[in-house]
Amino acid sequence: MRFLVLSDCETKMGDDDKDSEHDDMSDSSCNATEDEDEIRIQLGPKMSIREHFEKDKDDESLRRWKEQLLGGLDAAHVQEHEEAxxxxxxxxxxxxxxxxxxxxxxxxxxxxxxxxxxxxxxxxxxxxxxxxxxxxxxxxxxxxxxxxxxxxxxxxxxxxxxxxxxxxxxxxxxxxxxxxxxxxxxxxxxxxxxxxxxxxxxxxxxxxxxxxxxxxxxx
Missing domain, CATH: 2.70.50.30 (Coagulation Factor XIII, subunit A, domain 1)
Structure with missing residues (x-):
């Protein structure tokens, strides 16, 4: 957790000076809020680990990169289209x-x-x-x-x-x-x-x- 260190006068500010973008702590939604200003990008279609292994399997450099990313995981033991x-x-x-x-x-x-x-x-x-x-x-x-x-x-x-x-x-x-x-x-x-x-x-x-x-x- 990083903090904005408040000076004495900032800590004593009145109600009118409070952050107008303050989030309601009672909101338990996992959706992003406007306050987070997230930039959304368009992602490609989701593929399972098994599909990733099969795609471009003849490309040696890609195959090695995938093996490094997956850390030796056996794709045969992973369920198809299972969410992370x-x-x-x-x-x-x-x-x-x-x-x-x-x-x-x-x-x-x-x-x-x-x-x-x-x-x-x-x-x-x-x-x-x-x-x-x-x-x-x-x-x-x-x-x-x-x-x-x-x-x-x-x-x-x-x-x-x-x-x-x-x-x-x-x-x-x-x-x-x-x-x-x-x-x-x-x-x-x-x-x-x-x-x-x-x-x-x-x-x-x-x-x-x-x-x-x-x-x-x-x-």
């Missing part, structure tokens, strides 16, 4: 000098714990996602994250994760390092919405949660 099954298994918060915070992702996408986790102000950390891919290739998987504090949107961030083929073991994807804001007005409670969406506009997870920033790490 993408599961975000866990979120790990990694910060030097302290134990990792490992958070299992609930199937509902709404952690019961409030806050779900606590961060120390001014700390450097990064996120690590464990992602399991089954059945088919998922193309252009991207991560979006929006954070609010007292009804004011303080962050909206997008990150392209990439294209993944199915494999028995989960992928471990590490996000860039971030720094939490610091100061009296940075501390407190935040609400957030995270989405994982692919190039076909399939939303594989929408995660709504709350977290807090404290002066020190929680015991």
């Amino acid at each position: 099954d993408v599961k975000i298994l866990s979120l790990t918060i990694v910060s030097d000098g302290r134990p990792d915070i490992v958070l299992e992702i609930p199937e509902s996408g709404n952690p019961k714990e409030r806050p779900w986790f606590i961060l120390k102000e001014g700390c450097k950390y990064h996120l690590r996602f464990s992602i399991k891919i089954n059945n088919d290739i998922v193309c252009g998987l991207r991560y979006t994250n929006t954070v609010w504090k007292t009804g004011i949107k303080v962050e909206h961030w997008k990150e392209m994760l990439g294209t993944f083929s199915p494999q028995p073991e989960p992928y471990e994807h590490e996000m860039p390092e971030e720094t939490t804001p610091s100061g009296m007005f940075a501390r407190g409670s935040y609400s957030a919405k995270t989405k994982f969406v692919d190039d076909d506009n399939n939303c594989h997870l929408e995660l709504n949660y709350a977290f807090e920033i404290h002066k020190e790490w929680a015991n």
Whole structure:
């Protein structure tokens, strides 16, 4: 999660100065909102992994590229026209000098714990996602994250994760390092919405949660 660090005067702004594009956190739809300003492109027809193997099979360079992308996956054991099954298994918060915070992702996408986790102000950390891919290739998987504090949107961030083929073991994807804001007005409670969406506009997870920033790490 990246933050726009608020100055004291920005944090004290009145209702008239609040972000007019603030999303309603009660909206649980996985569809993209106007706020995300996603650029849609026309994609070619969807093909199964088996069809990908059969297409241009006499082209040696393409065959090797496909084998590298699929990581030795046996296409004969993949179901025809099965949609990619993408599961975000866990979120790990990694910060030097302290134990990792490992958070299992609930199937509902709404952690019961409030806050779900606590961060120390001014700390450097990064996120690590464990992602399991089954059945088919998922193309252009991207991560979006929006954070609010007292009804004011303080962050909206997008990150392209990439294209993944199915494999028995989960992928471990590490996000860039971030720094939490610091100061009296940075501390407190935040609400957030995270989405994982692919190039076909399939939303594989929408995660709504709350977290807090404290002066020190929680015991």
